[in-house]
Amino acid sequence: xxxxxxxxxxxxxxxxxGVYDRIGEVCLAFGKRxxxxxxxxxxxxxxxxxxxxxxxxxxxxxxELWYGGEASYENVEALETKPExxxxxxxxxxxxxxxxxxxxxxxxxxxxxxxxxxxxxxTCAACTSVSIMYNADGTFKGPFFFKKPPEHxxxxxxxxxxxxxxxxxxxxxxxxxxxxxxxxxxxxxxxPHYFELGARISSMCxxxxxxxxxxxxxxxxxxxxGYELEQCVLAIVVTTAMASILLTLEHTxxxxxxxxxxxxYSLTAYPHIEERHLHGEVVGFGVLILLxxxxxxxxxxRIYDFNRSVDLPVSLKDIEITEDQLKEVLPAxxxxxxxxxxxxxxxxxxLTAAFKELETYNK
Numbered sequence: 001x002x003x004x005x006x007x008x009x010x011x012x013x014x015x016x017x018g019v020y021d022r023i024g025e026v027c028l029a030f031g032k033r034x035x036x037x038x039x040x041x042x043x044x045x046x047x048x049x050x051x052x053x054x055x056x057x058x059x060x061x062x063x064e065l066w067y068g069g070e071a072s073y074e075n076v077e078a079l080e081t082k083p084e085x086x087x088x089x090x091x092x093x094x095x096x097x098x099x100x101x102x103x104x105x106x107x108x109x110x111x112x113x114x115x116x117x118x119x120x121x122x123t124c125a126a127c128t129s130v131s132i133m134y135n136a137d138g139t140f141k142g143p144f145f146f147k148k149p150p151e152h153x154x155x156x157x158x159x160x161x162x163x164x165x166x167x168x169x170x171x172x173x174x175x176x177x178x179x180x181x182x183x184x185x186x187x188x189x190x191x192p193h194y195f196e197l198g199a200r201i202s203s204m205c206x207x208x209x210x211x212x213x214x215x216x217x218x219x220x221x222x223x224x225x226g227y228e229l230e231q232c233v234l235a236i237v238v239t240t241a242m243a244s245i246l247l248t249l250e251h252t253x254x255x256x257x258x259x260x261x262x263x264x265y266s267l268t269a270y271p272h273i274e275e276r277h278l279h280g281e282v283v284g285f286g287v288l289i290l291l292x293x294x295x296x297x298x299x300x301x302r303i304y305d306f307n308r309s310v311d312l313p314v315s316l317k318d319i320e321i322t323e324d325q326l327k328e329v330l331p332a333x334x335x336x337x338x339x340x341x342x343x344x345x346x347x348x349x350x351l352t353a354a355f356k357e358l359e360t361y362n363k
Contacts, residue, residue, distance in 0.1 A: 070136060267282060326355060
């Protein structure tokens with residue numbers, strides 16, 4: 001990539017308890033017809049308010065659709081032919097990461113603007129320029145990169161505060177992973193501006209979570225959007241997206257991922273990981289392995305203590321993985337593209353020692 005010939009598109013967003021009132025001022029420049037697509041529970045939580053604000057602004061809704069339950073190309077292709085989608089000028093994507101990623105991919109394929117309405121704070125999907133795609137059976141397929149993030153994200157903290165707290169709880173693990181993966185993957189390199197900026201921004205993915213995370217979860221459990229919750233939502237949804245956009249500007253995962261995600265994606269070979277655990281929950285566990293392999297025991301202690309304080313996983317037992325199952329997936333971890341660009345080679349012996357050290361630490 002020529003350093004004098006590239007563009008960067010960063011997220012645009014509104015955050016607060018009344019941000020849906022701004023739908024008209026943001027969206028009308030792109031047309032007057034929208035289709036709402038999202039998860040079933042997400043639409044129950046937010047669609048009435050979105051619909052009311054859109055109609056008040058003079059925006060016609062062509063319909064409301066379920067995204068299909070999985071961020072897969074099969075579901076994107078099914079939505080491409082829907083008359084409600086074809087008649088719309090733009091897409092209102094409502095829900096969590098998989099719903100938003102499905103809609104972003106759909107928008108790219110149809111060349112329609114996408115506006116996101118995250119109803120949970122579990123990932124940065126509302127603001128980033130990549131869709132994490134899965135196979136129809138729920139196993140990981142790969143990232144789908146594109147130039148721009150959604151046109152705008154409407155981050156309603158009241159709706160997020162009233163969502164099940166497990167989503168923000170898991171989102172915290174995925175968020176602080178960004179810092180450790182970016183800084184380890186880029187260690188010792190002279191980076192171009194965008195990679196360097198992304199790595200530096202990632203520091204704000206970890207500190208607010210560790211500082212405000214427990215209080216934010218208490219507010220989430222109470223259904224109240226306080227300052228601490230807002231700070232964690234911004235870290236999860238916005239800051240992580242900004243870092244990711246910069247770190248994936250060359251459409252690789254070299255600096256945007258790492259060992260924590262390699263652990264997660266490899267473990268999805270076991271169906272219960274997707275069925276009973278959340279992405280960021282398992283990634284947060286993977287960060288502990290990353291830090292032990294990196295011999296960063298000071299950071300390991302901080303993350304371990306935080307995980308214990310909020311009940312994020314700290315052992316194989318917490319994610320229902322046996323030692324025999326771990327041995328089966330070790331080769332997949334070692335071969336993951338997430339660690340193809342690393343400052344040192346991750347070996348099977350290194351991984352085995354890290355998992356053993358973590359289990360010993362828990363005794």
